[in-house]
Amino acid sequence: MFRFRLDGSTGVPPYLQLVHQVRQSLLLGYLLQGDRLPTVKDVAGDLAINPNTVVKAYRQLEHEGLAAGRPGQGTFITGSLSPDPPGAPGAQQALRESLEKWLRDAEDAGLSDDAVTALIAVARHDVNKEKV
Amino acid sequence: MIWVSWRQHRAQAIACLGLLVALTVYAIVLGTSMRTAFSHDDLAGCLARSQGTSCQGAVQAFTNKFGTLVNVAFWAVLLIAPGLIGVLVGAPLIASELEYGTWRLAWSQTVPRTRWLATKLALVTGGLVLFGAAATAVITWYRAPMDRLTGHFLHNIYDFEGPVLTAYILAAFGFAVLAGLLIRRSIPAMIVAFVPWLAIRLVVEFVFRPRFMTPLTLHQVSCTNGCGAGLGSVPQITGRIGDWVLNIGHGHGITYQPADRFWHFQFIEAGIFVALAAAALGATIWLVHRRAA
Amino acid sequence: MTDDTDSSTPALQADRLGRRYGRVWGLRDCTLTVPAGAIAGLVGPNGAGKTTLLQMIIGLLQPTEGQVSVFGQTSHADAAATLARVSFVAQDHPLYRDFSVADMFHLGRAMNPSWDQELAQERMDRLGIPLKRKVKHLSGGQQAQISLTMALAKRAPLLVLDEPVSSLDPVARLEFMRDVMATAADTGLTVLIASHVVSELERFCDWLIVLTSGHVQIAGPVDGLIAEHRLLTIPRATPDAELPGLRIHRTDSDRHSTALVRADPARLAARLRPGWQADPVGFEQLVMAYLQHRPQTAAADDPVLAAARPGPAAKEVTR
Numbered sequence: 001m002f003r004f005r006l007d008g009s010t011g012v013p014p015y016l017q018l019v020h021q022v023r024q025s026l027l028l029g030y031l032l033q034g035d036r037l038p039t040v041k042d043v044a045g046d047l048a049i050n051p052n053t054v055v056k057a058y059r060q061l062e063h064e065g066l067a068a069g070r071p072g073q074g075t076f077i078t079g080s081l082s083p084d085p086p087g088a089p090g091a092q093q094a095l096r097e098s099l100e101k102w103l104r105d106a107e108d109a110g111l112s113d114d115a116v117t118a119l120i121a122v123a124r125h126d127v128n129k130e131k132v
Numbered sequence: 133m134i135w136v137s138w139r140q141h142r143a144q145a146i147a148c149l150g151l152l153v154a155l156t157v158y159a160i161v162l163g164t165s166m167r168t169a170f171s172h173d174d175l176a177g178c179l180a181r182s183q184g185t186s187c188q189g190a191v192q193a194f195t196n197k198f199g200t201l202v203n204v205a206f207w208a209v210l211l212i213a214p215g216l217i218g219v220l221v222g223a224p225l226i227a228s229e230l231e232y233g234t235w236r237l238a239w240s241q242t243v244p245r246t247r248w249l250a251t252k253l254a255l256v257t258g259g260l261v262l263f264g265a266a267a268t269a270v271i272t273w274y275r276a277p278m279d280r281l282t283g284h285f286l287h288n289i290y291d292f293e294g295p296v297l298t299a300y301i302l303a304a305f306g307f308a309v310l311a312g313l314l315i316r317r318s319i320p321a322m323i324v325a326f327v328p329w330l331a332i333r334l335v336v337e338f339v340f341r342p343r344f345m346t347p348l349t350l351h352q353v354s355c356t357n358g359c360g361a362g363l364g365s366v367p368q369i370t371g372r373i374g375d376w377v378l379n380i381g382h383g384h385g386i387t388y389q390p391a392d393r394f395w396h397f398q399f400i401e402a403g404i405f406v407a408l409a410a411a412a413l414g415a416t417i418w419l420v421h422r423r424a425a
Numbered sequence: 426m427t428d429d430t431d432s433s434t435p436a437l438q439a440d441r442l443g444r445r446y447g448r449v450w451g452l453r454d455c456t457l458t459v460p461a462g463a464i465a466g467l468v469g470p471n472g473a474g475k476t477t478l479l480q481m482i483i484g485l486l487q488p489t490e491g492q493v494s495v496f497g498q499t500s501h502a503d504a505a506a507t508l509a510r511v512s513f514v515a516q517d518h519p520l521y522r523d524f525s526v527a528d529m530f531h532l533g534r535a536m537n538p539s540w541d542q543e544l545a546q547e548r549m550d551r552l553g554i555p556l557k558r559k560v561k562h563l564s565g566g567q568q569a570q571i572s573l574t575m576a577l578a579k580r581a582p583l584l585v586l587d588e589p590v591s592s593l594d595p596v597a598r599l600e601f602m603r604d605v606m607a608t609a610a611d612t613g614l615t616v617l618i619a620s621h622v623v624s625e626l627e628r629f630c631d632w633l634i635v636l637t638s639g640h641v642q643i644a645g646p647v648d649g650l651i652a653e654h655r656l657l658t659i660p661r662a663t664p665d666a667e668l669p670g671l672r673i674h675r676t677d678s679d680r681h682s683t684a685l686v687r688a689d690p691a692r693l694a695a696r697l698r699p700g701w702q703a704d705p706v707g708f709e710q711l712v713m714a715y716l717q718h719r720p721q722t723a724a725a726d727d728p729v730l731a732a733a734r735p736g737p738a739a740k741e742v743t744r
Binding site: 039042 | 464602
């Protein structure tokens with residue numbers, strides 16, 4: 001049986017942690033198409049969490065096309081995640097090159113590694129905000 | 133609910149049974165010995181002929197042999213024993229539930245607390261009545277030979293040869309259950325219940341009992357032997373065994389309660405203590421019912 | 426599970442529920458709903474009125490005003506119908522220490538027509554607790570499990586837990602709550618957990634009630650409540666009046682302030698100013714803010730707030 005874990009200190013909502021763990025396992029090949037995810041009762045009883053949290057997580061996975069519920073049988077992995085990011089190989093190569101150029105520019109401007117990481121975090125936050 | 137009441141009082145029931153067994157063993161040993169002595173000296177025949185006046189020597193010998201054992205030590209214990217038994221059983225009944233918080237378990241099951249209490253009280257009261265009746269029967273049986281000399285109207289015999297013994301226990305029990313509810317702690321409740329019980333017990337016995345019915349007065353007495361009253365006199369100064377002589381007033385006559393009033397007095401006094409028990413237990417049930425509201 | 430409940434009957438409905446002790450109100454003007462199947466957390470400091478509220482739900486205490494109903498039926502103190510609908514595990518899990526485990530179950534059977542002896546037995550087998558052992562010889566965690574078993578075997582549709590794990594070590598805590606969650610998943614049991622330890626509740630609860638000083642500060646579904654709140658980072662000088670929605674809690678630093686506000690999400694987005702930052706609030710932050718919250722007057726034009734906030738402040742309208 002696939003066992004989940006819960007980290008109370010990350011601040012990430014429990015249901016998202018479950019979704020991430022499934023995605024992660026798919027990427028690493030620990031979960032394969034056709035595998036059955038543990039029942040809501042098993043997860044709730046294993047982690048001592050609200051069963052609705054598990055239901056939410058499984059629904060999210062269904063929404064992302066990664067899993068599907070079969071009535072009376074359980075929830076099964078239906079999708080897969082390739083280790084390669086989406087998009088055409090050419091587009092990905094271009095992104096990679098512009099990223100490396102940007103990093104060199106940042107270094108020339110005198111930014112430390114920490115400053116670069118902070119800048120990326122702020123920029124990502126602003127971009128995500130535009131979506132709210 | 134019956135099983136629950138039984139299980140919660142099982143230890144107490146076993147203790148009372150043990151007490152009863154010990155009492156019975158003691159009674160059989162002493163009682164057999166008394167009966168042997170009684171028939172050996174043909175005291176029965178003498179009493180039938182002369183109410184004891186003609187065999188003072190044998191009477192003296194008998195009472196000397198069995199008197200102190202039977203009367204003094206027993207009376208001290210038996211005065212407080214019914215009270216102790218009543219408070220030991222009654223005080224923890226509600227108090228322990230409140231003290232240890234188990235009322236939150238007991239009263240949140242599907243049985244309303246008044247039914248819980250009423251069933252418990254009924255069962256435990258029934259048990260105490262059985263105990264009291266058995267103890268009374270045992271004591272009455274073994275004392276029978278001695279009673280033929282002294283009657284059973286005298287203070288320290290009356291207290292345990294009729295319904296009063298059971299009534300004393302029930303009154304102490306009722307006071308203790310109520311005290312347990314009000315004080316919420318078992319041991320303090322025992323004390324708070326016992327002290328008034330004892331006070332009432334003594335007041336009823338020494339102040340009211342002589343006056344349950346108007347005493348009779350005897351002015352002329354021809355007395356040859358045993359010209360006194362109480363345990364040592366066989367017969368009493370009234371000339372009969374079993375009378376309760378209240379006062380020998382020189383010039384005013386002798387006031388006494390005749391022997392045939394014994395049962396009347398027993399039921400009056402038992403009635404007083406049973407009424408006290410009922411009042412205390414009734415108040416307890418009413419208060420428990422009101423506590424939720 | 427009783428047959429007279431359908432999914433639309435709330436498990437719990439309180440209407441202006443109150444209880445007075447002498448002259449002091451232990452609980453006042455309590456109005457809330459908990460839907461069937463929810464796992465609700467009742468949070469508040471000691472003395473806030475949690476136990477009073479629980480006892481009125483269970484039937485151990487009669488309300489002074491208002492009423493509370495469980496699955497559509499009004500709770501009356503000391504009535505068998507009320508007592509039958511709720512299973513209760515009191516704080517510190519009281520048990521009769523001289524009883525054996527089997528004796529405790531016998532009591533359960535004798536005092537509850539709905540008792541499920543098979544369930545009790547099965548739990549003991551799974552937990553490895555011998556039936557003949559006396560309660561006083563069990564560990565604290567095992568005693569808590571016995572108390573829980575007594576409650577679960579009663580098979581009532583609502584389970585009320587009063588500070589269930591405060592006296593237990595961490596492993597015992599986990600075991601206890603695992604069983605509660607698994608049972609809830611299995612049977613759709615509605616659970617109400619009273620606690621003053623906020624950090625532990627997030628993983629259990631999908632419904633939240635915050636109680637302070639005898640009044641409900643907030644009550645509702647966790648997801649919905651979190652969606653209706655934002656943590657704003659604003660310049661220190663910004664007055665409360667300019668904040669979108671109702672200001673629940675504010676922390677001021679030298680140059681900036683952090684304010685927790687409650688508002689309709691669309692209105693919030695519309696009234697955000699440049700230079701302000703809006704972040705979602707976490708469960709624990711939300712609860713802590715309401716535990717410290719002093720009710721204010723409502724913004725008259727915000728319908729979400731007028732409907733949302735119970736208590737005396739809702740009656741006052743200024744501006």
